[in-house]
Amino acid sequence: MAATAPSTAHDTPTIEAQIRTKLGTNECRRLRKAGKLPAVVYGHQQDPVHISFDAKTINDLLHSHVRVLDVRTDDGKSEHCLVKELQWNHLGNKIVHLDMTRIDINERVTVEVELTFVGDAVGLKTAGAFMEHPATSLEIECLASQIPDAIKVDVSGMNVDEAISAAEVTLPEGMTLVSDGELVVASIAIAVAEPEPEEEGDGSEPEVIGGKKDEDGASE
Amino acid sequence: MPLMPKRVKFRKQQRGVLKGNAQRGNFVAYGEYGLQCTGMGWMTARQIEAGRIAARQFLSREGKLYIRVFPDKPISKKPLETRMGKGKAEPEYWAARVKPGTIIYEVAGVPRELAVQAFTRVAHKMPFKCRFIERRHA
Secondary structure (H helix, E strand, C coil): CCCCCCCCCCCCEEEEECCCCCHHHHHHHHHHHHHHEEEEEEECCCCEEEEEEHHHHHEEEEEEEECEEEEEEEECCCEEEEEEEEEECCCCEEEEEEEECCCCCCCCEEEEEEEECCCCCCHHHHHCCCEEECCCCEEEEEEHHHCCCCEEEEEEEECCCCEEEECCCCCCCCECCCCCCEEEEEEEEECCCCCCCCCCCCCCCEEEEECCCCCCCCCC | CCCCCCCCCCCCCCCCCCCCCCCCCCCCCCCCCCEEEECCCEEEHHHHHHHHHHHHHCCCCCEEECCCCCCCEEEECCCCCCCCCCCCCCEEEEHHHHHHHHEEEEEEEHHHHHHHHHHHHHHHCCCEEEEEEEEECC
């Protein structure tokens, strides 16, 4: 039912970074105002290094689904880093911090990869049918140099009340699933009309847990 | 009938203070599109219900609508022409505390254009500014 097409791995882009010596919330705010994005690099049993990137450059790279970067710091060092975690602002429209982990380009890493659903499901032609995606990404293990942009899942054969689990998604060669195999990635259900709740009196109040309801009306 | 809790530990609550931004419930988790509020305040159960009806009527029976906020705060109100004092008034309605970034509604299984139109209608009924948001992918 589910098929995947191998996707292309990116060339590792190089990005310049400045080492941060002043740390903390206020300093990070100042950096963001100055058009920088604070980040941290850790892993491979080395001390963490606090760095900052040019916000526009890193945002462009991240929006083009780049996962592995060749980070060149201003002290002349260069190392391959994997984007581990992004922190977003409260509206979810701006990256505020980046976590990166040092990697060897030939080591196997665990990453979360987006799923793209292709094909027109047969079941969606039924009146009221809709597709749900409880999970839109899967955690996989693969070579750092072969991280796919997305995994394609073919849903064209799906019917009503059918579901595709993570284990059914065929991964490109050399990749193994880390997520729970029973995780549902797509299912087709029929939308049931929501029952109209019966009208109750205005005085309806919820039950008070433990203790008698205080009945003394305090209003004059 | 607007939403309200089935059981509560205490009938009345103090008003409290809303501060900061939404640190949870601020991303689309269940559906594909959502309505995110950019303001702060109490959202009454009647407002939540009005938004639900507006979206449901526009979408007819298509897709699935999720309500991401729940009115669990009892708001009390003194009757008209009542002198001050004599204790806290009786609960009048229920409200949800909403901070900037909170996702109020989500919808799944509808095309983007339809979701935009539905949430535009819902946004008109909201007591604060809202914006349309899509699910963020990995």
